[in-house]
Amino acid sequence: MVDDAVVAGRGHAPASLLTPDPAPRTPRDPAEDAATLADLPDATVGRLPQYLDALSALAESGRSTVSSDALAAAAGVGSATLRKDLSHLGSYGTRGVGYDIATLHAQLAGRLGDRAGRRVVIVGIGNLGHALAGYGGFASRGFRVVGLFDDAPDVVGTVVTGLRVEPVSRLGAAVAELGATIGVLAVPGWAAQTACDELVAAGVRSVLNFAPVALRVGADVDVRRVDLASELQILSFRSRRRDRATEAVGSGPTAGSAPRARSTVAAPGPAPRLVEEVV
Numbered sequence: 001m002v003d004d005a006v007v008a009g010r011g012h013a014p015a016s017l018l019t020p021d022p023a024p025r026t027p028r029d030p031a032e033d034a035a036t037l038a039d040l041p042d043a044t045v046g047r048l049p050q051y052l053d054a055l056s057a058l059a060e061s062g063r064s065t066v067s068s069d070a071l072a073a074a075a076g077v078g079s080a081t082l083r084k085d086l087s088h089l090g091s092y093g094t095r096g097v098g099y100d101i102a103t104l105h106a107q108l109a110g111r112l113g114d115r116a117g118r119r120v121v122i123v124g125i126g127n128l129g130h131a132l133a134g135y136g137g138f139a140s141r142g143f144r145v146v147g148l149f150d151d152a153p154d155v156v157g158t159v160v161t162g163l164r165v166e167p168v169s170r171l172g173a174a175v176a177e178l179g180a181t182i183g184v185l186a187v188p189g190w191a192a193q194t195a196c197d198e199l200v201a202a203g204v205r206s207v208l209n210f211a212p213v214a215l216r217v218g219a220d221v222d223v224r225r226v227d228l229a230s231e232l233q234i235l236s237f238r239s240r241r242r243d244r245a246t247e248a249v250g251s252g253p254t255a256g257s258a259p260r261a262r263s264t265v266a267a268p269g270p271a272p273r274l275v276e277e278v279v
């Protein structure tokens, strides 16, 4: 039997900002809620975790309010972007005071759904599965890892961060028993489609896929793929493009009347950017 344990660990949100689980749900008008969520641009949703991290850090430093400029700087986005994002959520702050950190944190966390203590199962408990099972960042965002699954006989039955690894044949029954709504795939690429199909058959509609393959799913299933190798490739490409642009500036017609040697270091780099893209 799988223990219903919260994986403990280092958290991003200070205790004062964490909502206990199960959390009291604020009564809302479901129709209004659905409309608000549907209207929220994906790019805004993608930045909400950055705002949450920044608010947590500000709360940890003892602050109770923050200006939009300071919050934007802490989150690494432009002020106009932050104000626009928060206006989608109906958060405008108070002139001269800014935003109340605890209130805004609760509002953003609620919009992202982490007040519901959403339950996560991980399929594939190898190197990555182990690391994910012990990742404190899930718990601090209100996600509970409630089930671990694998198909290797030497892995099934072992205990990882307090949870006993179950055979994938138990997935269907266990997902229902555990109330899991999110599945994390940490299996090899060749096994990912089958494992995904098993998750979907078990009733899971949200899948975080770490395997380096594109998964085929129905329209009612949401898959997010995390691929660190691709991110490295993109960084590498951008670095090459930056170097080429620097070279072009150094050797172009506006570079001066005297012929210049091509150089990759002559031109000053762009001003440091605060924006850090989330993988």
Ligand SMILES: NC(=O)c1ccc[n+]([C@@H]2O[C@H](COP(=O)([O-])OP(=O)(O)OC[C@H]3O[C@@H](n4cnc5c(N)ncnc54)[C@H](O)[C@@H]3O)[C@@H](O)[C@H]2O)c1
Binding pocket: 123, 124, 125, 126, 127, 128, 129, 149, 150, 151, 152, 155, 168, 185, 186, 187, 188, 189, 191, 194, 195, 209, 210, 211, 212, 226, 227, 228, 229
């Ligand atoms: N996205 C990323 O940035 C990133 C980083 C590291 C690894 N990965 C990917 O994550 C996956 C796991 O990597 P790893 O290093 O942990 O591999 P691993 O070999 O250590 O672990 C894979 C685990 O999956 C299990 N497994 C295989 N088929 C299964 C199935 N059908 N059902 C259930 N369990 C099954 C294996 O028994 C094993 O325990 C790979 O696809 C790898 O490419 C992605």
